[in-house]
Amino acid sequence: MISLERNFGAELDDLKAQLNELQQLVHSFIHAPERQEALSSKSLTIPNRAEQHSEDRDDSVVFFSGQYRGERHHYWREPQVRRSSDLSKMDSDKISRILSALGHKQRLDILKSVGAEPLTGAEIVDRLQMGTTGQLYHHLKALLGADLLVQEERGGKYMIPSHRVLPLMFLFAAASEILDTSDYIELTEARSQAGDFLGDSPEQYDVHLLLQSVLENCIAEHRAGYCSQVTIVLHQDGSITVADNGRGIPVHALSDSKKTRVQAVLTEMRSSLSASVQAPHGTKGISIPVVNALSQSLSVVISREGKIFRQDFKHGIPQNVLMTVGQSEETGTSMTFRPDPNIFSAGFRLVKLEEIIALITESYPELSIQLLHD
Template identity: 50%
Template sequence: MNRDYGAELDALKAQLAELDKLVRHIAGLEGKPAAEEATGRAEKEVFTHGSGNGAESCAIYFSGSYRSGDQTVRLEPQERQSDEVLGLNRAKAAKVLSALGHKQRLDLLLEVWNEALTGAELVERLNMGTTGQLYHHLKALTGADLLIQEERGGRYTVPAHRRFPLLLLLSAVSDLIDTSDYIDMTEARNEAHSYLGAATKEGYDLHQLLWAVVDNSVLEHQAGYCSEVGIYLHDDGSVTVADNGRGIPTRLLPQTGQPAVQSVMTKLDLLGDLKTSFVAPGAEKGISIAVVNALSRTLSVEIRIDGSICRQEYRHGIPQSGLMTVGETNETGTTVTFKPNSDLFAGRFDKAAIEARAGELMEAYPGLRLRIQ
């Protein structure tokens, strides 16, 4: 039997055309051009995704699986409406979040996640000074059905039915993890005196931020990688410090998935050791570059490293973009431009004071050249 493939294809095309016509008729798009169809679809999506009172409305879908020993446990696909999620009992939700937000309790949950452990083993692994402190948290977690004990005096583990909710919660937290740095930066602004010493009636001395940034370049010089530093005063009250050092690393950190420079610019405790930070007279803590970022209204950092020029912008310490590659170069170094927060600092940068400081540094480090412009 000989088949006429051409005729069969023509018949199939005709059927598809008829189906398309029917769908367009049902959707109310009959007679509209393709561009208008696309616009209509987009408008329809915009309107159907919002509720009548202007509040966002959406659904969250989730499913998954994980291996426990030689078993694979699967979570059937589930759906939660945003109204349902946002309408949780707030007092109870706060209790759950505060219970899990305790670091030692989170340590306990994660420590027994893959391996059942006894109380004594947990004390040793987590370096807890006393078993009383441990059992206080264990009692709370077991009472909340977040941990179970095999038998009295036995090992602790996370119940199977609690594993998925905890994984989902931690997944959401991983997308919010950087907010912990921004909260710290807000607190730094509220406690500026601990970094800047005593303030005058007009405010704090903004030169302390500049000395801290220049001090990073001096440290790079002491390490043998920086010979020139340029300080540029701008009409808008901002200042730029540019050096020819190695450049702040830009590689992605596996723990956070963020570039290393972002950690340097946002983690207050990363370089918080007084031995590696500039310390203002009368201050309790050293001023790292992250502190400068926290106390500045705007800051941009440009890094010349590995043949590329990379840049990132910040406002009140919060990144306004990812780390962007903006050019190529054979040079290395770091350029930081910042504008001190006018709510904290008074006046403008004093060129004479900066020149005097630069002279002191060049006298102390003969191989380092500082230029003020």
Template identity: 55%
Template sequence: MHELKHLVNQLLSKPSSQKNEEPADFNIEGNDNSDGNELGAIFYSGQYHGQNGYRWMPQQKSVTQLLELNSDKVSKILAALGNKQRLDILTAVMRKPLTGPEVVEQLNMGTTGQLYHHTKALLGADLIVQEERGGKYSLSPHRSLPFLLLLAASSDLLDTTDYMELAEARNNVGSYLGSSQSYDPHHLLSAVIENTLLEHQAGYCTEVTLILQNDNSITIADNGRGIPVHALPNSNKTNVQAILTEISHDHLSASILAPDGTKGIHLPVVNALSDRLIVEIRREGKVRRQEFKHGIPQTELLVTGVTKETGTTITFKPDQDIFRASFNQTTISNHLAALKEIYPNLKLEILQ
């Protein structure tokens, strides 16, 4: 663990590094600021190979024009499409035209009455068409491109749903930490340690080191396999980020239940309730690092070095607006002593 301890010291002393990107310099012929596009423009085109395939010529909308859209009408559009069942209907009939019973069966809607409630609104808004009474539904051809553009834009905003859940966790702390007005930060520590215990039980972790920092942050380092770092299928999000931010996917990490708590505390909750969390992963010959604040990524997963070791190091500082108490070395030592009796082959130590 000597290299591990050296890397921990580097991790704590290294300033936050965030990927800097220079703004793109688009030099489009004949497009200067004299045409009112001083804020820029959005260019789009595309093709669709489904039923009655289409190809759209390149189009342009100025940013100013988009920002000046009627907000009342835009909000009505988003509200109409924000209904999950309506969105499912639109995506289903865009893949191929479907009859009402086929939509009900495919989407497990239960009753045709529920379907017709939504199709009536979608037909009235000219978002879908029906061949004839009782015939198949399909997406209105001239709505195909706008609908696909909306989905494309939404795909770049999907991570915001995770951050909404993290914010909700911060607003409902008692669900995780109990009804006490003096929340105990040791519950967060126990949740992180629980994940190292799972790695030990799987036969990959033999050492866990805890380091108490002067600023009331704490580091938990193990010599397990290291959290997987690859990107998830059909996503730019890494496995690491998913494990640390997706509260609804509580199966991604181990959890503990605090006294009087009604929801388990797992790694995304630890992240959400921390003013700062840094994860460092030693895996596949590289050291990678990512930083979070209140659960929201502040950097990408960055390669910061090379190593022959494996393992995961998490350093977090509980949010002082939530936790009035500090970590107590005696409390932690007693907890580790109890764990040593249960896991005699696991080396547990605390440094300060």
């Protein structure tokens, strides 16, 4: 079994490294020549805590600034202040018009393309494989009307107005911070459409299908030559633990986001990062994200690279970031989950568990599976 003893020394070392990296970033930003020049003409004084409590006791403020450096242009936005009370009073109708102009995949693709370099209509159609310029016209009209695009001259190239570049970058940056909410929407949909995965009879939803999905991933690791032992522990609270001695789910961040691979494995419904099983009369496969979504709680503990990592979920949604909780020379993944009693009317049964293990052992005699219970 995987030990959960914490190594506070290792955690402090990681924290110090992060603080040093942050200090270097702040230092380089403060000493950038462009920043010095901009701040010489206009500066912003951020009030201390005492001043904020005395002057803005019932209000909060947002401070922001930024710069965009491209191959041909460099934009700087001096520090700005927005009171949250003023933001809450913004015209919702106008905001919705702006967001509706942007709330279309092809329009966002157009903005990203012309943001990289000015393009003619024909070049946009070719780059985005839109088929005809007629299809492009409707989107261009909306973006031009919202002052998010300009055209050099009739028939010329399209580009983003210089005064809109940074606000759009701010918007994209903000969207990147909440990009993972799309995964959570799909997890919630999986819960509300559980029959697609479990069959058409709610009273017969089988929790053992979730276990089989987790075991299928252990089997895949075994077939790859890395897993020889699996331990299953049935707990008194109705939860179950599946621990293997495989490589451990990778913990590094994905190249295109801050999300770790383990979080992607557990939350991305449409990915093919995990194996799946098919329920009788189910129309969709039960993968690890489905197990996570249909569980009241799930915790994953991973041993690899000399460390032990842990992350907790509720109804599929992360409750914390991936944490380093200890050190270990072993490798493997331990997943503890409790099927949601609001979805499943019955829990795990020892007889059924023994049947599942017997079938797996028959097919994979070199994979050792141990069943324990509290």
